[in-house]
Ligand SMILES: NC(=O)C1=CN([C@@H]2O[C@H](COP(=O)(O)OP(=O)(O)OC[C@H]3O[C@@H](n4cnc5c(N)ncnc54)[C@H](O)[C@@H]3O)[C@@H](O)[C@H]2O)[C@@H](O)CC1
Ligand SMILES: Nc1ncnc2c1ncn2[C@@H]1O[C@H](COP(=O)(O)OP(=O)(O)O)[C@@H](O)[C@H]1O
């Protein structure tokens with residue numbers, strides 16, 4: 401499991417070492433990790449190290465210090481290194497080290513800005529070490545103008561962010577323009593939340609965590625990301641004596657005359673995700689289509705109370721006028737069973753919900769939900785602060801909230817947050833959310849009452865609903881990626897995502913069979 405922390409949590413973990421006079425040691429470790437990452441990146445791109453051109457944009461705080469020491473390491477390895485000091489001061493020891501190693505130092509002035517931007521654009525590597533966890537707001541003044549100019553320039557090299565891209569909020573992932581998008585972020589001691597939530601993740605590129613010796617002082621993480629090894633441990637496996645009812649039955653209340661396909665796709669998602677049986681409830685015309693497309697599904701026009709299931713999926717493809725379906729959706733929520741509530745069910749929810757109800761809005765639907773809760777926010781505001789929005793929605797409703805997007809966040813009402821980014825932009829296709837709802841519904845039906853499986857991973861009680869939803873998002877994302885890969889990275893339809901899912905499930909489960917989950921590590925590159 402990948403863990404992430406707020407900037408404050410990481411800084412607090414540094415405190416005991418700083419009190420022991422180890423601040424310089426921490427900075428050396430950080431700088432060394434950063435320099436090594438630059439070397440590895442150059443090598444992986446087949447570039448020569450000797451003579452490679454490096455520009456370090458260095459702010460006046462410790463983030464700049466990390467960048468200057470890393471620049472010194474790189475200069476000592478024969479790279480042509482220039483530090484551009486963006487503030488009125490610089491980390492003195494870092495500056496001295498860089499100069500000793502043969503690096504050049506340039507102070508940023510308005511007059512010199514175009515030439516420095518040009519030099520950065522021509523460099524093989526730009527290191528963004530302007531602001532780190534001590535940032536208050538975004539870049540300002542000439543530092544902002546320089547970063548904007550480098551962002552706009554046609555760059556030939558790659559960008560490595562030191563700890564986090566300057567302008568990204570470490571705690572929230574909010575992004576204050578201008579920000580230089582990084583190809584790689586090398587982050588110290590532990591991943592920062594802002595790197596694993598949009599829009600911050602848009603600027604982070606790949607994320608590499610470099611341990612610096614503070615790890616044992618870190619508190620409980622404030623954000624988690626499931627890795628394959630965790631998925632392997634959480635995925636249900638049928639026992640030898642399993643029968644379809646013991647494996648879990650999912651009831652599906654989805655689809656309408658206007659959107660019958662949503663019911664089919666939700667059922668296909670559920671069937672692909674290991675459920676013992678799917679019972680479909682809805683209008684006869686939709687049921688006919690479901691029968692034709694998925695003969696495995698048992699269809700009826702009955703009531704929620706009249707159908708025995710372990711979990712419900714409600715809402716995909718429902719409109720405000722689908723009164724019978726919306727009544728079933730409300731009954732499912734009142735049943736006390738786990739429910740995934742998607743799309744058309746979201747406007748019809750009671751004000752207070754339990755954690756075993758998982759809401760699956762995209763940003764627009766979440767904005768509408770906030771309107772109804774009397775806390776108006778528009779879609780842009782949700783997208784600008786996805787972490788805060790998901791957390792606030794879970795707190796306000798009491799439900800588990802999964803906010804869909806390039807990064808999918810799942811917030812449990814008691815505070816746990818998961819972030820998954822396993823997908824491909826090709827997943828932004830009609831019906832893909834219906835498949836996701838089916839997958840999560842299937843997992844709720846199978847794993848909802850198996851709290852022990854989650855506590856083994858340190859996920860307790862009500863947070864397990866969020867973990868199940870995150871597991872669903874990870875499977876769905878990986879299935880989308882695999883489906884696209886099978887057509888050489890080309891486009892996919894929602895149906896193909898469901899088709900690709902069982903093989904992903906099988907591959908991930910093998911990790912568990914061979915004990916590979918033990919390889920979970922803090923220092924792997926994050927996806
Ligand atoms: N505490 C430590 O010993 C360690 C810190 N490390 C590095 O230090 C960073 C944190 O260092 P700092 O606390 O010095 O903070 P930063 O280097 O992030 O920035 C703080 C400095 O920038 C100024 N500043 C803040 N917001 C600004 C803005 N919007 N525009 C312009 N200037 C602004 C502040 O006045 C201050 O001088 C981490 O991100 C990490 O890179 C690492 O070296 C590991 C060890
Ligand atoms: N840019 C993206 N990158 C990766 N995944 C995405 C992206 N955009 C959307 N997705 C995923 O695709 C799915 C889209 O769901 P949704 O918006 O409900 O679509 P629909 O209503 O058409 O079914 C979600 O799982 C979401 O996380």
Ligand SMILES: [K+]
Pocket residue numbers: 463528529530531532561562563564565566
């Ligand atoms: K930075």
